[in-house]
Amino acid sequence: KVALDFWRRGQDREKIQLKDLEPVLSVGVFNNKNSGLWHSSLIDRNLIDYFVPFLPLEYKHVKMCIRAEMKSRGNPIDEEVVQKVADEMTFFPKDERIYSDKGCKTVQTKLDFY
Structure with missing residues (x-):
């Protein structure tokens, strides 16, 4: 939020x-x-010094994950595939599609289809 x-x-x-x-x-x-x-x-009792927040990933961050996964597999980075995989990911809020629901957790399996 x-x-x-x-x-x-x-x-x-x-x-x-x-x-x-x-x-x-x-x-x-x-x-x-x-x-x-x-x-x-x-x-x-204020015994926790601080919390470490993990912010949601934006569309551009998901695309970075996809490129990194392609590179780690030794594949050339194909921006058309990056775009297709990113578009298959789910984002919230539904209307605006700002933040990834799952971060980059499903990038590997989605990339397997390409």
Whole structure:
């Protein structure tokens, strides 16, 4: 949500700083019943120094993953294939297709079809 809010304000994902995410992360983890840290005294007593956020990947980052996978396989980088594989990936929000749902996790298997 934070990354999406930045995008909607016209700010680059790379401009997001830890201070923008830390309060949201600690409260979210503390209040999430499915979290291993739900109502944890580690958070309540401020015993966790900081959370390491993993930001969602944008379309351009997914294309970078595809190119890197092609290169690691010893294949020449074919931009047409890069485009096709990237277009097969799922993104959110559905209307805007800004961030990858799965990051680059399915790039290898999708690339196998090309």
